[in-house]
Amino acid sequence: MKYLKISTLLLCFIAFSCSKNDDNAVANNPDSTPPATPTPVVKSVADYPVQDFMWKAMNTYYFWQSDVSDLADTKDDVTSDYVDFLSKESNPADFFFKLCNQHIDIVGEAAAIDRFSFLRENYKDLVNGFAGISKTNGVRFGTATYGPTNNDVFGFVRYIIPGSNADGKDIKRGDIFTAVNGIDLTLDNYIDLLGNSGSETYTLNFADLVDNTIVPNGRELSLTKESGTQRDPIFINKIIEQNGLKIGYFMYNQFISEYNEQLNEVFETFKAANIDELILDLRYNPGGATDSALQMASSIYSTDTSQLFAKDRTNSKLANTFWASSFYFVDETSNGTPINSLNLNRVYVITTGSTASASEFLINGLNPYMDVIQIGDATAGKNEFSFTLVDDAAYDFLYNPDRESNINPKNQWGIQPILGRAQNAAGFEDYTAGLIPDKPIIEDIANMGILGDPSERLLNFTLNEISATSSKTNFDAVFPANIINSTEEMEYPDGMMSLNGLINPKSISDNK
Template identity: 50%
Template sequence: MKKFFIPLYIGTILFFVACSSDDNIIPDIEEPQEEQAAATAEDYPTQYFMWQVMNTFYFWQGDVANLADNKFSGPNDPDFIDFLASGSDPSDFFYNSLCNNHVNSVGEESAIDRFSGAVADYRDLLNSLQGISSSNGVEFNLYLANDLSSVYGVVTYIMPDSDASDKDIERGDVFTGVNGQALNINNYIDLLFGEDTSYTLNMAEFDNNNIVNNGNEVTLTKVENFSENPILINKIIEQNGLKIGYLMYNSFLAAYDDQLNEVFGTFKSENIDELILDFRYNPGGRVSSAIQIASSIYGAHTDEVFIRPRFNDKLQEQFGTPDNFTDTTFDSNTPINVLGLSRVYVITSDNTASASELVINGLEPYIDVVQIGGTTVGKNEFSNTFVDDPEGAFIYNAERESQINPDNLWGLQPLLGRNENADGFSDYTDGLVPDYLLDEDIENLGILGDENEPLLALTLSVISGETAKRSLSQPYPANYLTNSKMFRPTKDNMFMDGLLKNFN
């Protein structure tokens, strides 16, 4: 291995200071010129930072030729300098030159890496990981119309206390345009996720399997630094003499771990018989929060494995220590409330990813996990946030904020590895398939948390044993495209707290 790579058994990075060399240009006799210093890796700080992180931490480091340890002789290798200089656009450099067939480069069909990310300002990543963003409070799915060009949106839920919460818009509403422009495959990103903080949705409705504009408009304004509470609904449903806890949890965010623990405390004090976790709109988040939820369900068995991380060959021996179930919250060390259940019901969809899937897979070896709804995304890899702080091993640490290079604020969220459960299973890249399949019907979404809402109603019928008596209607034939959460910096990443804990 070349000497300028990040050492694997210490928590700091050793840099080689690039040396300058003389140009072979004969100066003019009458007007002597100063010697020009040769370019060094330090002249391309963003690309150099990206390469060092990916060369050490990236899960597929061994499969990317540009990241090979013998590709360059050192940071002063002219070929290495030329390589860094070729990345005039850091984003393109990251996705095209450092990632393993990233979806942004090769498309969905040929992609191996679907989830690694780079953003120009690491603070956007941090805010997103805490549920903080610029938001008007409307979450929605987007679909392709029958012509495979036009796009329409369907509201999935409204965040409480947001700009949208007191506007005339609700779950199930349909929109086809923004500011009078019809949405299509070429403009929907700019219109819905561009820099405009305010826009007007042009509303529509279903009419005999057609979507027609109804002339209504809703003007929405994004609020900076809006914080979404991921605990959207928690309640107890009584049915046939059973107490059933219901929790709709929409993101694994550390800032709400203590509040989440209080919800489980209520379930415990009410002595619930069954538990329903509604993850249908949960794209993932922090692994420690997933461990907390799983431990509250199964038990504080700190001697039993919840997950085993699989890193690249450089890191596996040092950092592949299993994460067990926990008896406290990660940040506040508050004792967790434990239900000790032998079964849990989980509602999923094609928006369910990452840490949500981790809870399902991690609990499978220990209790009966009954999955209801749609097949999940299939994101079994985890990531971490990296910044240009070489002495901190590039791993973001709030205590070292002042040490981050102020001239390079780029943040990386590359995939670092895969998590397998106690049985060694991690192969669910095609998604986790439900035991009871039912996709949401966008013509009949129902009211979240209501016992008649289709997915919750099906789950309750499974619990009561009356599933066979249910008559399930055929959902509207929708061609799913994406959803609003995929345009946040963290998208559906699984943030691995453990690496930060073990590396420093």
């Protein structure tokens, strides 16, 4: 105990001495001062360029702007409050979806109001997608569930993009695959394995249908996604002669403005042949540019520019700001070439659940004017349009390829929010459940056939409708499937209907 007391006293003495010496050192050295208290860092709007761009663009353009409290015009009245609001969500994608009106990514499908607004971290991915350029191995497929619990997933090839990595390899329409890199596809993993976030190179593991059962067959194929793969939307155009009729068949897989001249040339061929009927195959068309859809409608029906094709419904800020808040049939392409019009009073359109957006815009717009006989399955029900917005405030955030140098280099995000809905000349716009076919029939995964061949199931059915003859073909589906997704929906899960060439930035500025 005595030792403990002495030690304690010694420690106290040492501590006192050190403290005293430190005080003397500070007193004898006037340059030695205590560290200053850090100055609080004051954040400004400039510290959040992505969120600021997204808010301002959404405040101006978003269809449901008045229904979202965070998009109120007074939100940025007090700078400090606005900065605090911008800083609360560091992830730009999460910030964007929270600005939307009950977005499907936030509230789920059942409660969603906004199902289709989307974005990309690099605006060029948006632009390239609408131009038909993507990173892909060229296999366009659908996916469906099977098995006792419907949790297992298989893919089936719809077509191969010419010139792609898969072109010329041992893979074709109708092939079935059940695994990637040996990993069985399920509802939980198939998007990760096959979608944009998956590996650039992967191996598909194939299967056969045996007695309506999917059985792995041991065959496999390695494929690589390649940047800059161009998808020519004009997939098949031909003339089929049947029972004395000349029938034009046109499979068109995306509405792309860059192909408007080629689109016009297809109808020039049909016009020169003086076709009697037209079959427009949009079964795999996810949409795209509305100016292309408007041109196609004019090529099919009329170039009478006094006839209303569709009209838009936007938020109050955008009222009367578009070049064409009412869209009329056109008589020339976007390059000024006279449009070749067939002036038909009837058209047959083949559709599936992958027929979406601008494809539905075309069908709905033609319906008041001509007999549109829809054959196939119900369409996707994407009745809203959008436009690519980027951080170019001087141009009202509208993407313009000639102004890429003006886009904020610190912010390359591109957003594609819903701007409004399109009504046809009769005022109809409510097809969120899809456009319902007049003659329902689905593809048979057990017998996909060859696209463009008159014996292919959906085309054969349509040709029989035109001829009004009964066929010996059995159209009962041998292997109907619960289709859940497709390549197009994985690449652009929120739809494709862009008002390319139909927005006037100057009039928007003047209206503010």
